[in-house]
Amino acid sequence: MHVEDLSVRFRMPAGRYVEAVTGATFALGPGESLALVGESGCGKSVLASALLGLLPGNAETAGSARLADGLDLLAADERTLARTVRGRRVGLVPQSPAAHLTPVRTVGAQLEETVRELAGTAYAGHTTEAPEAGTGPAAGGRGPSSGASDRPARRGRRHRLAALRAAARAAAGRAAFPASHLDRHPHELSGGLAQRAATALALVGDAPLLLADEPTTGLDRDLVERTVDELRAHTRADGRALLVITHDLAAAERIADTVAVMYAGRIVEIAPAGAFFGSPGPRHPYARGLLDALPERAFTPVPGAPPELGALPPGCAFAARCAAADPLCRTRRPMLTEGVACHHA
Ligand SMILES: Nc1ncnc2c1ncn2[C@@H]1O[C@H](COP(=O)(O)OP(=O)(O)OP(=O)(O)O)[C@@H](O)[C@H]1O
Numbered sequence: 618m619h620v621e622d623l624s625v626r627f628r629m630p631a632g633r634y635v636e637a638v639t640g641a642t643f644a645l646g647p648g649e650s651l652a653l654v655g656e657s658g659c660g661k662s663v664l665a666s667a668l669l670g671l672l673p674g675n676a677e678t679a680g681s682a683r684l685a686d687g688l689d690l691l692a693a694d695e696r697t698l699a700r701t702v703r704g705r706r707v708g709l710v711p712q713s714p715a716a717h718l719t720p721v722r723t724v725g726a727q728l729e730e731t732v733r734e735l736a737g738t739a740y741a742g743h744t745t746e747a748p749e750a751g752t753g754p755a756a757g758g759r760g761p762s763s764g765a766s767d768r769p770a771r772r773g774r775r776h777r778l779a780a781l782r783a784a785a786r787a788a789a790g791r792a793a794f795p796a797s798h799l800d801r802h803p804h805e806l807s808g809g810l811a812q813r814a815a816t817a818l819a820l821v822g823d824a825p826l827l828l829a830d831e832p833t834t835g836l837d838r839d840l841v842e843r844t845v846d847e848l849r850a851h852t853r854a855d856g857r858a859l860l861v862i863t864h865d866l867a868a869a870e871r872i873a874d875t876v877a878v879m880y881a882g883r884i885v886e887i888a889p890a891g892a893f894f895g896s897p898g899p900r901h902p903y904a905r906g907l908l909d910a911l912p913e914r915a916f917t918p919v920p921g922a923p924p925e926l927g928a929l930p931p932g933c934a935f936a937a938r939c940a941a942a943d944p945l946c947r948t949r950r951p952m953l954t955e956g957v958a959c960h961h962a
Contacts, residue, residue: 618645618668618826618858622680623691625660625667629675635927637663639882640680642953643875647685647825650852650859652869652890654907655879656923661862664879665830667691668860669707670698684826704735708824710848712831714815718803724814725799728785728821735822736784784821792817793847809840813847820851827851830862841865845872866911870894878904881923881934885958900962903935933960 623641626634638660645651653661666672668682668690682690684706693702703709711717719727786796794813803811812832819827829848833841845868852859863869869876873890878901886893886901899905906919921938924930933951936942941961951958 618682618684618690618860620644620668620680620682623664623667623682624679625663625672626677627673627675628677629927633927636882636929637676637926638667640953641879641884642680643877643884643887645826645858645860645875647856647858648853649874650849650861650872651875651877652861652863652873653877653879653884654863654866654869656907657864658926659879659923660882660926661864661879662830665828665860665862668828669703669709670695704731704819704822704824706824706826708819708822708827710819710827710829710832711815712834714811715803715808717815717818718811720803723800723802724789724794724806724817725782725785727814728788728799728817729781731818731821732781732784732788788817788821789814791820791851808836809843812836812840812844816844816847816851824857826858826860828860828862831864832861833863833865833868841868842871848872866894866907867913878907881929882926883934883958884953885935886962887953887956900957901935901959902939902941902961906938933958 620641620643623638624636625638626636629635641664643651653664655661663672663676667676667678670690670693672678678691680691684690686706688697688702688706690698690702690707718724722730786799789796789799792813794810794817798806798810803814806814827848832848833844836844848859848861849872851857859872861869861872870890875887876890876893877884877887878899879885880901880903886899886904888899893899893904894908899908903919909915910918919938924934924937930936930947932945932947932949933939933942936946939946943960945960949960951960
């Protein structure tokens with residue numbers, strides 16, 4: 618996927634705008650994983666929603682987000698997005714698996730339904746309770762179990778059902794969800810298994826791009842690591858691209874090839890994960906501050922708070938919190954140049 622100059626703003630009353638995302642540019646290839654990190658409210662989820670065509674009515678977008686086959690996600694109409702993008706070209710690993718799964722249905726049933734929806738006609742009719750054409754009373758008064766002429770139809774139906782079950786089991790297997798738990802409801806699952814069930818749903822359509830929006834929120838550290846490792850494995854093994862949106866830098870370090878740091882709606886630094894988390898480290902003062910705030914590092918929070926996205930300052934949005942800011946920073950916005958948007962990096 619190539620995202621070029623993607624911007625999203627929300628129209629507000631009295632002609633005001635909230636500039637949620639401005640000029641985001643990045644590329645993501647097969648087998649690669651990019652982590653988009655930043656504090657709450659910096660525009661990460663809005664960017665994800667833009668890629669899936671899930672923005673509310675007051676949103677205006679600009680720029681492009683092209684998939685390898687040339688489809689621009691920002692320009693595509695709802696019908697195209699619903700029929701060919703969500704689940705098929707872009708799989709979504711949700712923020713809260715428990716909320717994403719339907720509580721009253723077993724995991725197996727949900728997987729089968731997703732397989733059927735995404736596969737279209739291949740499994741059509743498997744849930745039809747009525748007898749198939751030529752087998753019911755209206756077709757000659759014979760019950761479904763009588764006569765020879767209905768056998769091929771029933772065999773076909775049984776075959777489709779078996780194929781559907783097999784496809785659902787295969788998806789569960791790929792997400793390491795145990796087949797023995799397919800008949801359980803979401804509330805009968807541990808947090809880890811619920812996460813795997815949600816990942817299995819995201820993998821059903823075999824989408825070449827996975828989008829994971831805060832996939833580790835609310836999980837304990839062990840589970841974060843397992844979830845992240847599993848997502849990473851799906852990317853590496855199958856040549857998928859993975860876009861992970863997270864405020865969890867430890868998870869980002871574990872999963873990403875590339876890190877993009879967002880601040881106040883803009884990507885302020887984009888760097889290979891090894892250089893960012895290791896040596897020479899981040900170049901943007903905000904990115905350095907994020908790492909220094911980690912308990913295992915200096916444990917020193919970035920002072921102050923980000924600006925309102927509806928009232929951004931004219932210069933660098935981070936200037937008010939930055940120890941190195943000078944008059945240039947307060948008046949002229951730094952552009953992203955060679956991976957960093959800072960006058961002093
Ligand atoms: N429909 C909307 N109308 C106006 N502003 C909106 C709308 N949706 C989101 N925003 C604003 O866009 C900004 C970015 O929000 P977003 O949810 O993308 O942040 P985030 O970085 O994902 O934060 P979090 O981690 O808390 O989800 C926020 O200031 C939010 O208030």
